[in-house]
Each structure stands twice: as C-alpha cells, then as structure tokens.
Ligand code: SF4
C-alpha cells in the first residue's frame with residue numbers, strides 16, 4: 001500500500017484557536033487523520049524538531065502553519081518546514097496578515113518589554129530583570145532563549161507560502177475543502193487564497209437592507225446599543241468590515257447579530273483593508289464638510305484596532321512613526 005501523504009501542523013505567535021479549528025472538524029477529523037500521516041502537531045502530539053530535521057527535504061506533502069512571526073525560533077522552525085515540505089499553507093489571519101498579534105506593531109519593542117517586565121500593574125520587578133538571550137544554568141551549561149524581533153510579520157515575509165487559508169480561525173468548511181483539495185491534488189494555482197474572492201457584503205443575508213447612500217451621522221459600539229437583527233449593520237451605525245473583507249466565512253458573525261471585524265482580510269483587488277474601509281466609512285458620513293465628517297469619525301474609539309484588527313502587519317504604512325526626543329521622527333522598520 002502506498003504511503004499516506006505526510007502533513008505537519010505548526011503554530012507560531014498564535015492563540016491556539018486555529019488548532020481548535022482543526023479539532024472542530026468534529027467527526028470529519030477522523031477521515032482526515034486516516035487519510036494522512038501527521039508528522040508534527042505540537043498541540044496534540046509529541047514530535048520533536050529533530051524528527052523533522054531527520055526527514056528528507058520535500059518529504060512532507062504540506063505544512064499548515066498558523067500564527068504570526070515574532071521570534072527567532074519561529075523563523076527557524078518555519079524555514080525548516082519550508083525545506084521539508086512540498087506545499088506550505090498559511091493558516092489563519094495571524095499567519096496570513098499578522099492577525100491580532102500584529103497590533104503590537106503600534107509600539108516599539110523596547111516599550112513592550114518595558115511594560116511587560118517593569119510597568120504592568122501586576123509586576124513587581126525592582127531589579128528590572130529581563131529574560132536574557134543567553135544565561136548559564138546551575139551546572140554551568142548555557143541556556144538560550146529565542147530573540148524577540150522588532151516587529152510582527154506575516155508568514156510570507158519569512159518563507160515562501162503556496163496557499164492562504166484566511167479567518168480567525170478558518171471555518172471548518174474551508175479547512176475541509178482545503179484538505180480535500182490537497183489530498184485529491186485539486187488545489188488552485190500556487191499563491192491562491194482558498195476562499196471566494198468576493199466581498200462579504202455579497203454573501204451577507206442583510207445585503208438587501210444596505211442602502212446605496214448610508215448617510216451615517218453617528219457610530220455606535222455593539223456593546224452599548226441594541227442591534228436590529230434584520231438590518232445592515234453599517235446602516236445602523238455599527239462599523240461592519242463587510243465592504244472591505246473577503247467572504248467565505250458564511251457570514252457567521254452577522255448571523256450571530258455581530259458586525260464583521262474583518263478576519264478574512266481583503267479581496268485580491270484591495271491593497272490595504274483598513275484604508276479601504278476608512279475610505280468607505282468617510283464617504284458614507286451624512287455630513288459633507290470636513291468638520292462634520294471628523295465629528296462622525298470621532299465616534300470610532302480605536303481606529304487602528306477597528307480597521308486593522310487582523311492586518312496591521314500588512315498595512316501599507318507598516319509601523320508607527322515614533323517621535324524620539326532629540327532625534328526627530330523615526331519610521332519603524
Ligand atoms: S487567526 Fe485567530 S484563532 Fe488563529 S491563532 Fe490567530 S488569533 Fe488565534
């Protein structure tokens with residue numbers, strides 16, 4: 001009997017939700033597991049890096065990698081998987097566009113470390129001790145920690161990616177379709193995103209209630225208002241990322257009476273998801289004077305977290321320009 005195709009799962013800067021999504025395949029997980037030979041899955045099975053290093057190059061049919069890239073260890077491991085794999089699938093928003101971890105790109109590395117190890121209310125650290133990249137263990141041997149990089153990056157800025165499976169996390173339906181396409185050799189051309197290339201609004205059950213002129217005079221937070229379960233979210237004054245976001249999620253959040261937060265990323269025609277949505281929102285304001293539009297936009301309390309919740313690492317502006325005392329403005333890498 002021919003060998004089963006080898007599959008690897010790996011996680012980088014990740015919450016673990018993408019791993020849960022694989023388990024969410026429910027009984028379908030059994031057919032996946034019986035059709036493939038899983039050679040790496042840190043959340044569920046005990047394989048070591050040395051096991052992967054010992055495999056011939058290209059011998060893993062596909063590696064499904066979730067999470068963004070922040071540390072030297074993550075870079076090293078995904079480069080190893082790239083070498084050993086025929087195909088690499090960028091799995092979930094964090095791997096595809098940086099995801100929620102890339103919201104950290106608003107802050108310099110030093111500011112993050114200083115807060116986490118010195119200033120956070122739950123921290124007492126009078127000696128300002130921080131983890132060191134290298135230290136000596138009790139018996140004199142050297143201990144190493146991974147380096148924490150300046151910025152969070154999506155997977156395709158570190159290794160070549162063959163396919164993108166978007167979502168936070170990807171839905172069981174899309175995962176199943178991707179695995180089936182992989183096993184039957186029916187994958188689309190390399191570089192494809194394994195989800196429809198149309199905006200969410202086009203598959204939204206409320207699309208007929210979205211007026212051509214939204215004429216929004218005030219934005220509301222879902223937590224502080226009653227949401228009409230039939231009407232377009234934007235028409236009600238809730239930021240819904242549907243116009244700037246790829247469909248394929250079955251509009252699950254909308255069906256749960258919550259606005260889309262944009263986790264599927266943009267369609268192929270949109271270069272910058274946040275800028276596209278900001279443009280949509282600004283042009284939908286009821287007022288036409290700058291002051292009126294500014295007043296309407298001021299009702300959005302966290303513009304970066306709203307428009308770039310899952311994609312700050314792919315934002316065309318890259319990072320924040322930090323103003324350093326005495327050194328002027330410095331654009332982060
Ligand atoms: S894409 Fe979402 S579910 Fe997956 S690791 Fe990132 S935050 Fe978690």
Ligand code: SF4
Pocket residue numbers: 200201204205206207210231232233234235240241242243254260
């Ligand atoms: S803006 Fe949101 S609620 Fe309105 S049609 Fe688009 S996806 Fe649906």
